Amino acid sequence: MQKEVKESNKLIAERVPPGDKWELVIDKETLIEGLVPTLTTYMRKTKFKGHYRLEPLKGKLYAIETEEIDIPEPIQEKFDLYGEF
Numbered sequence: 001m002q003k004e005v006k007e008s009n010k011l012i013a014e015r016v017p018p019g020d021k022w023e024l025v026i027d028k029e030t031l032i033e034g035l036v037p038t039l040t041t042y043m044r045k046t047k048f049k050g051h052y053r054l055e056p057l058k059g060k061l062y063a064i065e066t067e068e069i070d071i072p073e074p075i076q077e078k079f080d081l082y083g084e085f
Contacts (some may be wrong), residue, residue, distance in 0.1 A: 001069040001071065003069065003071065004071050005069075006067045006068075006069055007064055007066050007068065009062040009065075010062060010064075011023060011025055011061075012026070012052075012062060012066050013032075013061040014059055015061075016060070020033065022045070024038065026045060026046070027045070035061070039052065050065065050066070052064060
């Protein structure tokens with residue numbers, strides 16, 4: 001059976017202007033100064049170890065979540081005409 005990896009972007013933080021302050025989606029109470037401390041805080045709170053995506057012009061930071069999906073084998077068509085049934 002073949003497998004396919006499906007990726008989805010989960011919003012984890014948004015930039016709060018001015019400057020490089022970030023607010024985690026899971027903790028709207030605290031502003032974090034800097035991107036690296038923001039990632040560190042998110043990783044400590046969620047234990048997520050994976051890939052991230054930054055959209056700097058939109059001020060958004062995403063965690064890239066992956067999921068393996070099983071792709072079933074196609075069922076081979078049989079024809080009465082040829083005696084395959």
